[in-house]
Amino acid sequence: xxxxxxxxxxxxxxxxxxxxxxxxxxxxxxxxxxxxxxxxxxxxxxxxxxxxxxxxxxxxxxxxxxxxxxxxxxxxxxxxxxxxxxxxxxxxxxxxxxxxxxxxxxxxxxxxxxxxxxxxxxxxxxxxxxxxxxxxxxxxxxxxxxxxxxxxxxxxxxxxxxxxxxxxxxxxxxxxxxxxxxxxxxxxxxxxxxxxxxxxxxxxxxxxxxxxxxxxxxxxxxxxxxxxxxxxxxxxxxxxxxxxxxxxxxxxxxxxxxxxxxxxxxxxxxxxxxxxxxxxxxxxxxxxxxxxxxxxxxxxxxxxxxxxxxxxxxxxxxxxxxxxxxxxxxxxxxxxxxxxxxxxxxxxxxxxxxxx
Numbered sequence: 001x002x003x004x005x006x007x008x009x010x011x012x013x014x015x016x017x018x019x020x021x022x023x024x025x026x027x028x029x030x031x032x033x034x035x036x037x038x039x040x041x042x043x044x045x046x047x048x049x050x051x052x053x054x055x056x057x058x059x060x061x062x063x064x065x066x067x068x069x070x071x072x073x074x075x076x077x078x079x080x081x082x083x084x085x086x087x088x089x090x091x092x093x094x095x096x097x098x099x100x101x102x103x104x105x106x107x108x109x110x111x112x113x114x115x116x117x118x119x120x121x122x123x124x125x126x127x128x129x130x131x132x133x134x135x136x137x138x139x140x141x142x143x144x145x146x147x148x149x150x151x152x153x154x155x156x157x158x159x160x161x162x163x164x165x166x167x168x169x170x171x172x173x174x175x176x177x178x179x180x181x182x183x184x185x186x187x188x189x190x191x192x193x194x195x196x197x198x199x200x201x202x203x204x205x206x207x208x209x210x211x212x213x214x215x216x217x218x219x220x221x222x223x224x225x226x227x228x229x230x231x232x233x234x235x236x237x238x239x240x241x242x243x244x245x246x247x248x249x250x251x252x253x254x255x256x257x258x259x260x261x262x263x264x265x266x267x268x269x270x271x272x273x274x275x276x277x278x279x280x281x282x283x284x285x286x287x288x289x290x291x292x293x294x295x296x297x298x299x300x301x302x303x304x305x306x307x308x309x310x311x312x313x314x315x316x317x318x319x320x321x322x323x324x325x326x327x328x329x330x331x332x333x334x335x336x337x338x339x340x341x342x343x344x345x346x347x348x349x350x351x352x353x354x355x356x
Contacts, residue, residue, distance in 0.1 A: 004031040012037040012078070016089070023066050031070040039078040067096050068119075074103035084109060091115075100125070110135035117141050123171075124148040129156040136163045145171040147196075154179040154202065154209050158186035167191055173198040173218070181205030188212070197222070198241070207232040207255075220244055220263075227251035242267070243287070249273055250288065253280035263287040265315075270294040270324070274301035277309055286312055289319025295328045295336045297343035303333050 003022065008015065015037055022030055083106075090098065091109040099121040100108075106126045111117075114137050122131075127149040132138065133156065141164050151157055154177050161167055167189040177200035188211035195211060198220035206219065210232055217234070218241040225246040232255045239261040242251070247267040253259050260282055269291040277283060286309075293299060306313050306320075313320070317334040328336065 001027065002029045002031075003027045004033070005035075007034045008032055009036040009038070011039065012086075019069075026065050028065050029068045029070075030066065031072070033072045035071055035073065036075045036077060068099075069093065069095055069097070070099040070101075071103065072099070072101045074100065074105075076104070083107070097121075107131065111137040113137060114139060115141070119143045121145040122149070126150055129153045129160075132160045134163075135160070139163070139165045142166050143169045147171050147173040147175070149175055151175040151177055153177070154197075154206065155184055155186050158188045158209060158211075161189040161192060162187045164189045165191060169194045171196040172200070175200055177202055179203075179205050179209045181208045184209070186210075193236075204228055210234060212236075215239070217241070229254050232256075250276045250286075253283070256280075257282070259283055261285050261287075265290045265319070267291055271296070271298045272302050274305045277305065277312065284312060285314050287314040289313075289315040292323035293320065293333060294324040295322035295331065295333070296325075297338060299333070299336070300338060300343060303336065306333075 010018075015035070019030075087107065087109045090100065091111045092113075094116050096116060097119040098117060099119075101121060102124040104126055105122065106128070108122060108127070108131060110132055117138060118140060120138075120141060120143070123145050124147070127146060129151055131146070131151075144161075144164070144167060151172060152175075157172060157177065161170060168191055170192060173196045177197065179202060186209035190211075190213060192211040192214060194216040195214050196218045197206070198218045200222055202219065202222040202224065204224055204226050206222070206224065207228055210217065212234070213236050214234060215236050216239040217237060220241045221244040223246060224242060225248065227242075227247075229252060234256055236258060237256045238258055240256065240259060241263040243263045243265040245264075245267050247264055247269060249269060250264060250272045251262075259280055262280070262283055262285075265287050269288065271294055272288060272291075276286065306316055317332045320333040322328040322331045322333065322336060
């Protein structure tokens with residue numbers, strides 16, 4: 001059922017023949033790691049590919065056993081040939097799962113006919129915003145992983161998904177994505193429920209370009225300093241990850257009425273708002289540790305909030321430590337106490353008057 005080949009270094013025509021032999025076999029999952037394909041150059045011309053293409057088309061029409069093909073760490077030792085011929089071999093495959101990872105692949109063609117792909121993983125390549133634009137033949141695709149590529153426009157990514165009617169999961173992490181806002185319209189697949197946009201170059205305007213029905217959203221490690229109120233109405237959003245950004249306070253839940261899990265670790269939050277759980281009544285877990293907390297009177301209310309939250313603060317108490325002032329650096333918030341007199345100006349004045 002499962003076959004794995006390691007360190008394959010052959011001419012491309014021979015590699016294709018091996019694939020075809022395996023296609024006829026009972027193997028359902030084929031994995032090839034550390035694949036290097038070579039010339040001679042004339043074997044990668046369009047003329048030489050014609051019999052191979054016709055053989056592939058015959059195989060596509062058969063009820064083959066193959067369900068998944070994984071190619072990892074692919075290197076090409078032939079530099080001058082028509083790459084579209086090569087891409088067509090893969091885009092027309094009649095299988096459910098296809099992975100081509102770490103292959104320096106700059107493009108992939110849209111299938112000519114309605115594709116059987118349910119899962120595509122093209123991570124760690126050189127793909128750009130032109131991938132699958134105006135592509136209507138991936139209607140059955142459910143999971144798409146494009147992390148570690150060279151995508152730049154969040155708007156173009158949204159249009160890429162707009163005709164993928166079954167898409168539920170999209171991973172766009174570790175790219176170069178930006179979104180400048182300014183009234184630019186985005187158009188996502190309505191079925192998209194989980195979106196990973198972590199480790200990009202996104203700022204506050206990203207909230208103007210998000211899928212309306214998303215349930216799990218990761219914006220970890222971006223450049224977000226504020227969650228604008230009244231911009232995004234994500235009524236289905238249940239999990240939001242904003243760790244490693246530039247937030248100065250906890251965001252409210254005005255546009256996220258279903259939010260249950262929020263991660264704001266490793267931001268720039270000095271004194272978090274004490275009314276968070278009141279404005280976000282459905283939140284069951286808040287991860288707010290590893291922020292540079294300023295231990296002062298204003299933080300007392302947040303510490304009291306933890307006691308009333310019933311264990312909703314994830315990582316308490318170890319992850320919640322004073323950063324400022326310097327004399328309290330390293331003190332856990334649970335051990336930070338100030339007397340009521342020190343934090344109540346009115347009480348302090350009255351006491352001073354009475355003493356006087």
